[in-house]
Amino acid sequence: MNFTSCPYEKEVRQLMARGQWPDACPRELRTHVSTCRACGELVLVSEAFQQARAESLAAARPVAPAVLLWRAQLRRRNAAVERVGRPLLGAQIFACAVALFAAAGFAGFEARNGVAWLTWSYWHDWFVQLPQAAAAQWDSLSSGSLAGSAWSWMVLVPALATLVLLGGVAVYFATDKP
Amino acid sequence: MAPTDKRTRMSWEFALPHAWAGGSEEAAGAGISDPAMENEAFAGFYERSARPLWAYLARVSADPALADDLMQESYVRFLCAEGAPALARDGEAAARSYLFRIATNLLRDHWRRPRTASIEEIPEEFFAARGQATQTDAQILLEPALRQMKPRERQMLWLAHAEGYSHREIAKVMGLSAASIRLLLFRARRKIAALLRACAADDGRKS
Numbered sequence: 001m002n003f004t005s006c007p008y009e010k011e012v013r014q015l016m017a018r019g020q021w022p023d024a025c026p027r028e029l030r031t032h033v034s035t036c037r038a039c040g041e042l043v044l045v046s047e048a049f050q051q052a053r054a055e056s057l058a059a060a061r062p063v064a065p066a067v068l069l070w071r072a073q074l075r076r077r078n079a080a081v082e083r084v085g086r087p088l089l090g091a092q093i094f095a096c097a098v099a100l101f102a103a104a105g106f107a108g109f110e111a112r113n114g115v116a117w118l119t120w121s122y123w124h125d126w127f128v129q130l131p132q133a134a135a136a137q138w139d140s141l142s143s144g145s146l147a148g149s150a151w152s153w154m155v156l157v158p159a160l161a162t163l164v165l166l167g168g169v170a171v172y173f174a175t176d177k178p
Numbered sequence: 179m180a181p182t183d184k185r186t187r188m189s190w191e192f193a194l195p196h197a198w199a200g201g202s203e204e205a206a207g208a209g210i211s212d213p214a215m216e217n218e219a220f221a222g223f224y225e226r227s228a229r230p231l232w233a234y235l236a237r238v239s240a241d242p243a244l245a246d247d248l249m250q251e252s253y254v255r256f257l258c259a260e261g262a263p264a265l266a267r268d269g270e271a272a273a274r275s276y277l278f279r280i281a282t283n284l285l286r287d288h289w290r291r292p293r294t295a296s297i298e299e300i301p302e303e304f305f306a307a308r309g310q311a312t313q314t315d316a317q318i319l320l321e322p323a324l325r326q327m328k329p330r331e332r333q334m335l336w337l338a339h340a341e342g343y344s345h346r347e348i349a350k351v352m353g354l355s356a357a358s359i360r361l362l363l364f365r366a367r368r369k370i371a372a373l374l375r376a377c378a379a380d381d382g383r384k385s
Contacts, residue, residue: 005364017342041371048320048374049339056233059242065224068250069217072257079258 006038016046092174099167106160219265224253227274230341235281237340238332240325244288252281278341279351282333289329318381323373331366338363 012033015021021043022030033039137155231252235245256262256277263272324332330352337343337351345363349356 041367044371044374045335045367046339048323049336052237052320053230053233053340056236057229059236060229060232061246062224062228062232063250065221068224068253069220069257071250072254075254075258 006036008039012039088174095167095170099164102160102163234336238336248284255280282351319377322377323370334363335366
């Protein structure tokens with residue numbers, strides 16, 4: 001395809017843009033357009049598009065600008081809320097990591113001591129001995145000898161359970177969007 | 179002329195206090211500094227640009243319902259964009275060019291999206307609007323010709339011949355070089371001219 005433009009194209013385009021085509025343009029130019037392929041195509045295409053544009057402008061039913069301003073405001077506000085809430089993601093990750101770490105530690109601790117706690121008799125004995133063990137623990141705490149005594153599973157289990165529970169609560173609040 | 183009374187002015191901002199508080203001044207987009215003034219400036223800009231933008235979207239997409247949606251989305255993005263030209267500072271021509279660029283990108287995104295809608299999901303108004311659209315002379319010739327053009331060619335042709343944009347302005351809107359636009363537009367114009375002549379000849383034979 002030959003890419004050749006006519007030197008009169010610019011003039012024709014300007015006349016069309018000013019609405020002076022074809023009535024208010026020189027006769028020589030009209031004669032030229034009727035014989036020049038490039039200018040003829042320009043006039044044909046421009047007239048079709050201008051007419052289509054005029055019809056479309058009349059058919060357009062734009063909404064009130066206040067609706068768009070309102071939507072834009074909402075979107076900006078949501079974006080601002082998201083920006084503010086982004087640091088909370090770090091808190092969520094931290095809470096998840098703590099909870100996972102606690103669960104892994106608990107699992108490791110229990111694995112070392114066997115899996116006897118999975119049996120019914122183990123829990124039965126535990127409940128039976130609970131008051132005595134709690135009293136003994138209380139005595140050791142009140143006497144200030146906790147540092148000397150070994151951490152028993154009776155302290156560790158509730159502590160870890162509480163930690164996991166609090167981790168879950170923290171995750172819930174962190175992910176709870178208004 | 180009496181000064182405008184703020185209490186009687188029917189502005190959306192008086193109904194919605196702190197309307198611009200959703201973001202910082204920087205994030206407000208379109209260089210918004212004084213909300214009340216910008217509200218009026220935007221309304222004026224919208225009044226002058228909404229119909230040409232709708233015409234562009236409707237003709238290029240051949241879907242008036244889609245044009246409605248994309249037009250609203252274009253303005254919302256324009257208002258939210260941090261890098262959008264300010265009406266007061268950069269002028270309306272720059273703002274309009276930016277707006278058309280947003281609309282062009284939205285159209286491109288729409289065409290790239292996989293089409294999964296079934297015929298039942300398309301509203302009746304879509305077909306009604308298309309039926310009405312074929313009644314006018316310009317559309318009888320132009321619509322079939324435009325349908326045979328590529329989306330990018332339709333966009334270029336509309337911007338050049340309906341909106342009267344220069345090669346440089348079209349290049350800015352479409353994200354291409356001005357030299358490429360010159361060549362592509364030349365080819366597209368030749369193609370649609372041939373199609374228009376063929377449509378006119380068909381129409382003449384039928385009548």
